[in-house]
Every structure is written in C-alpha cells, then in structure tokens.
Amino acid sequence: MTAAVQVEELVKRYPKQDRNAVDGLSFTVKPGEIFGLLGPNGAGKSTTIGVLTTRIRLTAGDVRVAGVDVMRDPVAARRRIAVVPQQANLDRELTPRQNLTFHAAYHGVPRIRRDELVGGLLTQFGLAAQADAKLDWYSGGMAQRLMIARAMMHEPAVLFLDEPTTGLDPQARLFLWERVRELRARGVTIVLTTHDLEEASVMADRVGIVDHGRMVAMDTPAGLTRGLAGRSVLDVTMTLADGDEMTGVVVALQTVVGVDRAEPLDSTSVRLALTNEPETLIGPVVTLLAGRSATVTALRSGAPTLEDVFLHLTGDELR
Amino acid sequence: MSGPSVEVVAGGVAARRAFLAILWRDIFVTGKELGYFLSQVTIQPLFMLLVFGKVLNAGGYVSDEYSRLFLPGVIALTAFVTALQTVALPLVMELSYTKEIEDRLLAPLPTYLVAVEKMVIAVLRSLVAAGLMFPVGALVLGSLPWHVERLPLLLVSLVLAGWIGAALGLALATTVPPAKVNMVFAMILTPIMFTGATQYPWQSLDSIAWFKVLTAINPLTYASEAVRGAMVPHVPHIPPWLCLLVLVGAGTALSAVGVRGFLRRTIH
Numbered sequence: 001m002t003a004a005v006q007v008e009e010l011v012k013r014y015p016k017q018d019r020n021a022v023d024g025l026s027f028t029v030k031p032g033e034i035f036g037l038l039g040p041n042g043a044g045k046s047t048t049i050g051v052l053t054t055r056i057r058l059t060a061g062d063v064r065v066a067g068v069d070v071m072r073d074p075v076a077a078r079r080r081i082a083v084v085p086q087q088a089n090l091d092r093e094l095t096p097r098q099n100l101t102f103h104a105a106y107h108g109v110p111r112i113r114r115d116e117l118v119g120g121l122l123t124q125f126g127l128a129a130q131a132d133a134k135l136d137w138y139s140g141g142m143a144q145r146l147m148i149a150r151a152m153m154h155e156p157a158v159l160f161l162d163e164p165t166t167g168l169d170p171q172a173r174l175f176l177w178e179r180v181r182e183l184r185a186r187g188v189t190i191v192l193t194t195h196d197l198e199e200a201s202v203m204a205d206r207v208g209i210v211d212h213g214r215m216v217a218m219d220t221p222a223g224l225t226r227g228l229a230g231r232s233v234l235d236v237t238m239t240l241a242d243g244d245e246m247t248g249v250v251v252a253l254q255t256v257v258g259v260d261r262a263e264p265l266d267s268t269s270v271r272l273a274l275t276n277e278p279e280t281l282i283g284p285v286v287t288l289l290a291g292r293s294a295t296v297t298a299l300r301s302g303a304p305t306l307e308d309v310f311l312h313l314t315g316d317e318l319r
Numbered sequence: 320m321s322g323p324s325v326e327v328v329a330g331g332v333a334a335r336r337a338f339l340a341i342l343w344r345d346i347f348v349t350g351k352e353l354g355y356f357l358s359q360v361t362i363q364p365l366f367m368l369l370v371f372g373k374v375l376n377a378g379g380y381v382s383d384e385y386s387r388l389f390l391p392g393v394i395a396l397t398a399f400v401t402a403l404q405t406v407a408l409p410l411v412m413e414l415s416y417t418k419e420i421e422d423r424l425l426a427p428l429p430t431y432l433v434a435v436e437k438m439v440i441a442v443l444r445s446l447v448a449a450g451l452m453f454p455v456g457a458l459v460l461g462s463l464p465w466h467v468e469r470l471p472l473l474l475v476s477l478v479l480a481g482w483i484g485a486a487l488g489l490a491l492a493t494t495v496p497p498a499k500v501n502m503v504f505a506m507i508l509t510p511i512m513f514t515g516a517t518q519y520p521w522q523s524l525d526s527i528a529w530f531k532v533l534t535a536i537n538p539l540t541y542a543s544e545a546v547r548g549a550m551v552p553h554v555p556h557i558p559p560w561l562c563l564l565v566l567v568g569a570g571t572a573l574s575a576v577g578v579r580g581f582l583r584r585t586i587h
C-alpha cells in the first residue's frame with residue numbers, strides 16, 4: 001500500500017537565510033494514521049506542512065502525498081489534500097456556509113453532493129445555527145471549526161492540521177479531538193502539528209519530535225516515554241517507627257532491586273529514582289518499610305511524560 | 320505511443336472547473352455589493368463629465384467638440400481605473416492581512432491561473448463600468464457619438480484598456496510592500512491618469528513636445544486614442560492598429576511582471 005505521506009531527506013532553506021528551516025527531515029505516514037509533528041517554536045513544523053501542501057517550494061528531498069510528488073504535480077496533490085493552517089484564512093467576503101460551498105466548487109464537487117455535505121458538516125461541527133451569520137462575529141474556536149469543516153468539503157485523503165487547538169479552551173479542544181477521531185474513523189489520514197504534549201499523546205498514533213528542522217525521535221507516544229523508563233520516580237511518604245532514623249531508611253531503600261538512587265525530600269518522605277517501571281517496585285518498597293515498622297501513608301509514582309521526553313530531546317532553552 | 324495519462328486529463332478538467340468556480344466567486348461577491356461597486360466606479364467619471372463636458376461648456380470655456388472628444392477619454396479611463404482598483408488593493412489585503420486568497424491557492428489549478436482569474440474578473444468589471452459610462456455620458460452631455468461599424472474596435476479597445484489596468488494592478492500589488500502600497504498608488508495613479516491622453520487628443524500636443532513624449536510612453540494614451548478612434552473618428556488620432564499593438568505589448572509585459580510577482584508572493 002502506498003504511504004499517505006512520504007517525506008525523504010526534506011531540506012528547505014528560505015532565501016537569504018543562513019541555515020536550513022528544515023534540515024533533512026524524513027518520515028512516513030500510513031493511510032488512516034494520525035501522525036503528530038511535535039516541536040518547539042521555529043522547529044520547522046509549519047514549513048514542513050507548507051511543503052507537503054504545495055505552498056512552499058522545497059530546496060531538496062522527495063515529498064509524496066497520497067502517492068503524488070508535490071513538486072512535480074501540485075495540482076494532483078491539491079485534489080487529495082486539505083489543510084487547516086496555523087493562521088485563519090477564511091473568506092471574509094462570504095458567509096460561513098458559502099465558505100464551505102465555494103470551497104467545494106473550487107474542487108469540482110457536484111452541486112448536489114455539495115449541498116448534502118454542507119448540512120452534515122455544519123451540524124457535525126456545531127455551526128448549523130450560525131451558518132449564515134457574519135464571519136466577523138465568529139470566535140476563534142468557531143473559525144477553527146469552520147476551517148476544518150471546509151477542509152472536509154472535498155473529502156481529502158490526507159488532512160493537515162497546523163496547531164489545530166492553539167488558542168482553544170478545554171471544551172473546544174476536546175470537541176475538536178473528537179471530530180478528528182471521527183475523521184480518522186472514516187479513513188482520513190491526519191497529520192497534525194502541535195506543541196501541546198497532551199494533545200500529541202492523546203491524539204496521535206505516532207509522534208515525530210522535530211528540532212532545528214531535524215527529526216530527533218519518532219515512535220508511538222508510549223514508545224517514546226518508555227525510552228525514558230530510567231527516569232521514573234517513586235515518592236514515598238511514611239511515618240517512621242519510634243527511634244528509627246530517615247538516614248537509615250534511605251540507605252536501606254537504596255538496596256532494593258530496581259532503585260537507582262534514593263534521596264530524602266523532607267523528614268517524612270523519600271524520592272526513589274527507578275530503573276524499572278514504578279508499579280513493580282511498590283511491593284518491595286512497602287515490604288521493606290513494614291519490616292522496619294514504618295507505615296506508608298502515601299505513594300506517588302512519576303512516570304515520565306511526553307513532556308520529559310520532549311525537554312530531554314530538545315533541551316529547555318527558550319526559542 | 321500513448322495519449323495523455325488519465326491523471327493529466329483529470330487535472331485539466333479539475334483546473335478548468337476550479338478556474339470557473341473562482342471566477343464565479345468573484346462575480347458572486349461583486350453581485351453581493353453591486354450598488355457599492357456601481358457607485359464607486361461611476362462617481363468620479365460622472366463628476367468629470369459634468370464639470371469638463373457640461374459646466375465648462377455652458378460657461379463657454381470649452382466647445383461642444385471638446386465635450387464630444389472628452390467622453391471617449393473618460394470611458395477609457397474608467398475601464399483602466401476600474402480594472403486596476405479591482406485587482407490592486409484587494410489583492411494586497413488578501414495576500415498579507417486576511418490571507419483569504421489561500422483557499423483559492425489550494426484549489427486544484429496551476430497557481431498562475433489564480434492570477435489570470437484576477438485579471439479576467441477585473442476586465443469584466445471594467446467593461447461593466449465603462450458600459451455604464453455610455454448612458455451616463457448621454458445623459459450628462461445630451462448626445463452620444465458612436466459609429467456602428469466601429470463597435471468591434473470600441474469593444475476590443477475597452478477590453479485592452481481593462482487588461483493593462485488589471486495587469487498594472489497585479490504588478491503593483493505583488494511587488495510593492497503592503498505598508499507602502501497606499502503611498503505608491505497615490506504617486507503613480509495621478510500621473511498615469513493625467514498623462515494618458517484622456518482629456519486631450521495626443522496629436523494636439525505638438526506645441527508641448529516634452530509632454531507629448533511623456534504621454535507617448537503611458538500605455539493609457541493608446542487606450543484613450545483607440546476609444547476615441549472608435550467613437551469620434553473625425554478627431555485626429557493615433558492609428559487604431561498601432562494603439563492595439565502597443566496595448567497588447569504593454570498588457571503582455573505587465574502581465575508577465577504581475578504573474579511572476581504573484582507566484583513569488585504565493586509560493587515561498
């Protein structure tokens with residue numbers, strides 16, 4: 001089966017710049033997959049999306065979308081893709097409904113099919129009641145929903161979403177995630193960019209982390225965090241037996257298999273840096289403490305999140 | 320051995336449909352604000368005709384003959400300015416602030432055709448505006464000079480007048496930085512309007528040679544002269560074939576600059 005998106009050694013250098021905005025990026029997205037491009041500001045996400053959607057001319061590399069070479073045949077590529085850009089680009093001379101119908105007309109969707117799709121999409125995206133309002137009255141979230149509905153009007157094979165939830169409130173974000181999953185269920189391949197780590201881990205089947213225009217890691221969200229298993233921690237809070245000392249407890253905990261390091265946080269709690277999954281250590285730790293007549297009052301495991309992976313890979317300086 | 324692939328044929332059909340749909344979008348938007356459009360394009364020529372064709376004539380400052388040769392100039396100017404205005408400022412906005420042209424840029428047609436469409440709608444709108452000048456002129460001046468056998472020349476001249484206006488608008492909108500565009504327009508438009516032989520026949524300039532030369536390098540001159548040749552052929556004018564030739568040449572050159580600018584601004 002041909003890949004929905006295939007990017008090989010993509011390089012983009014903007015005119016008069018001294019470094020590549022995208023610098024040898026490669027990845028493949030399978031049909032029906034949700035692929036997340038994650039990266040700090042200026043990493044090259046929007047540039048990559050721009051190349052994939054025929055709006056930016058690549059400097060080097062090979063880019064295919066739905067089997068079509070975007071450089072060689074941009075017109076064919078445009079028939080198979082849709083894009084929701086980072087900055088709103090709705091047609092302000094038209095009503096929301098007309099934005100959808102004209103978009104479909106540009107793509108040659110027959111009138112009858114157009115009318116069928118418009119009603120369904122307006123309802124699906126919660127805009128049916130405001131479909132003929134003035135666009136100027138639309139909130140950011142409504143405009144974002146309308147742009148996704150518009151993108152679906154020509155039934156693209158691949159949908160590109162550039163930071164779809166930036167600036168949305170939590171309800172709008174959840175709503176949008178639901179809609180995106182529905183689209184995937186219909187067989188649409190989705191490529192989204194984000195710096196929201198929760199979004200990437202909740203939404204994406206696979207995530208590629210981009211930094212300085214290069215792919216620094218690519219896996220499922222679970223796979224990426226597993227790579228940092230050595231960074232799990234377990235915080236143990238306890239009441240010590242009379243006469244027992246925290247220093248002694250720390251030394252004892254250090255001997256438990258799977259504990260890399262133990263250090264006291266305060267007079268009643270200890271942080272254990274683990275080499276194994278936190279769940280496997282709860283038993284041994286509680287048993288050891290029970291042997292010293294200490295009572296465990298709280299346990300908090302800190303599994304590494306995508307955020308830890310992200311910061312680990314891209315560093316923590318500001319871009 | 321084989322004809323064009325299925326993909327190429329489908330691409331051609333898709334591009335034609337997309338082009339027509341984009342054109343329809345612009346016609347639709349024009350229709351939505353028709354009253355505004357019509358008043359915008361008629362107000363200036365109406366007052367020019369009123370003052371230069373009627374008021375000055377009534378005061379005895381200009382002859383009936385002048386009123387008759389002024390009308391064709393105003394018609395050519397209206398076609399030119401309407402086309403230029405249709406393309407220029409809206410395109411500047413669409414490219415930089417509203418980005419609303421992006422949906423059309425992502426339609427399945429070669430990007431240069433989006434620029435061509437801009438010029439087509441501009442010519443269509445300029446023909447409407449110029450057409451409106453005929454009843455307006457007849458009303459203000461009390462008569463309308465015209466020659467049936469010269470109507471084809473009139474139509475072709477007006478299309479070309481609109482085309483050079485549209486192409487100039489495209490070239491300006493895509494090469495001038497958005498922040499400077501208002502200034503550049505003010506600096507360019509007025510000289511073009513007044514050195515374009517709209518208010519005087521070119522051959523009447525023999526006594527001011529430098530102005531005659533200046534006027535000769537302005538493409539609008541050839542539009543005014545061609546329209547005058549079609550409407551008031553007894554007034555000495557540059558031969559129509561020469562006018563059309565220059566207009567086609569200028570239109571081609573300006574379009575080339577405009578389309579290149581458009582591609583540079585839309586594909587990074």
Ligand SMILES: Nc1ncnc2c1ncn2[C@@H]1O[C@H](COP(=O)(O)OP(=O)(O)OP(=O)(O)O)[C@@H](O)[C@H]1O
Nearest residue numbers: 014017021039040041042043044045046047048587
């Ligand atoms: N038109 C342009 N001309 C020159 N440089 C550009 C242009 N567009 C982007 N860049 C540069 O290319 C790099 C990548 O930018 P890009 O917009 O792709 O990043 P991004 O990952 O989308 O960032 P963000 O998360 O802030 O949206 C940046 O250094 C940016 O300054």
Ligand SMILES: [Mg+2]
Nearest residue numbers: 045046047086
């Ligand atoms: Mg971006």
